[in-house]
Amino acid sequence: MGESIAAKTIIERLLQLKPDLNIVVTTTTPTGAKQIIEGLGSKVTHHYSPCDLPGTIKRFTRRIQPGALVIMETELWPNWLHHLKSRDIPVILANARMSEKSAQKYLKFSTLSQQMMKAFKLVLPVNDKDAQRFIRLGVNPNQCVTTGNIKFDQQFTCNGDESYFHGWEGDSKTLVWLAASTHKGEDEILLKAHQQVLQSLPDAKLIIVPRHPERFDEVSNLVAGLGFTYHRRSQPDAWNEQNQVMVGDSMGELMLAYKLTDIAFVGGSLVPIGGHNMIEPASLGKPVLSGPHVHNFSEVYRELVGQEGAKTVATVGEISEAVISLMVDEQKRQLMGQKAQAVVEHSRGALEKTVNQLEPFL
Structure with missing residues (x-):
């Protein structure tokens, strides 16, 4: 759900800049799907994310024909990354997070981790500590730009009667x-x-x-x-x-x-x-x-x-x-x-x- 909230914020801003942009959004949970469908409606096309299997990914990308893939936060799937890299489709990791605990787990599989990290054209971490962890795992430092956490840029409105407490x-x-x-x-x-x-x-x-x-x-x-x-x-x-x-x-x-x-x-x-x-x-x-x-x-x-x-x-x-x-x-x-x-x-x-x-x- 958290990734969907951040994605929705980015998508709304992108559509303000380019109203005709064709955006396909995939989610892995019903709560995430609800955030996207209720928040964006017909402005985007929603699908549940296909399983991370080579054949499934190939068929899905063949139908979607993506110009770029933006992954939110920490959804790192090896077959997704390998296939899009092989087709020279840019992959960007936005609002990227990497805890020290997760970094240690990835380091146990350093060869696979480095292959995955080299698939990214751009990684946008939420802070400098996360950026250093991505670089340690194999991301090119020139392709790692700290942007901060998008969730803080949400706008909220206080609708309703100011006499909410009634006395x-x-x-x-x-x-x-x-x-x-x-x-x-x-x-x-x-x-x-x-x-x-x-x-x-x-x-x-x-x-x-x-x-x-x-x-x-x-x-x-x-x-x-x-x-x-x-x-x-x-x-x-x-x-x-x-x-x-x-x-x-x-x-x-x-x-x-x-x-x-x-x-x-x-x-x-x-x-x-x-x-x-x-x-x-x-x-x-x-x-x-x-x-x-x-x-x-x-x-x-x-x-x-x-x-x-x-x-x-x-x-x-x-x-x-x-x-x-x-x-x-x-x-x-x-x-x-x-x-x-x-x-x-x-x-x-x-x-x-x-x-x-x-x-x-x-």
Whole structure:
């Protein structure tokens, strides 16, 4: 999914420059396909990626007749690379990532790795450390240009009614934390953490936004079953500023919720989903909390944690402790949010650098 988000950002910019560009996008997972199909629609042609077998690759490329292949991040398939190199079709690796752990694995098969790396006409790493690893594996240094991470160049809009909290925002003393894009297995942990928060801060509020609409009723029942006073975003008759929890069961308002809350927990990370887009709250200057499962956005999260704009929390106690600590210390809360926002602002610009490098191949 992460690769699809980055690819979509590049494709949108390329189509602005060349509206008639014929782009075929392949993905390997349904979630990645959904990102492309819903985000780009008929602007591109989508296929699931063929298996990395010589005959399959030959038949696929014969039908597509590509002028160039842009691979996202770390999808390195030997037969793809060998066949396109043999046909002198340029291959570019964009938003390229290579961890030290992965580099060590490739070094165990140095002959194959060098053959693969020499297939690239251009490698565009997200940072200098990744660039050095690609060069160590066999990429020509003259064909390795650090561009930064495209994911930081996403643009977000805050749609919706500014009175999202329905009474909570009227009291400057009321602090609200958001549990965004939660999955099954996470809601109870987060709600139990809020119970502990309320023991120390009785006026604290929680907004919990399930990732999937089909779980709105399930999560609402869980909130009620744990004894919270609550209301749902979609049911104005139940809105009450004294309620302890709101279930965010509206669509298209997550960025608004991020904007209006004080602390953001990004879901899909307490269970092995891989995490969701923490750039969204960070771009708004919110302190970011996340569980340990962040492989969809590992490099982004690593930057945020490294600059103290995000914190990993894995248990009920760790979550409640982090929320309480940030709620009682306004300076700490604002500083952490500023650091998160600074990471995003400092990291912008990769998209234009990447597109400039791609243009000669179009």
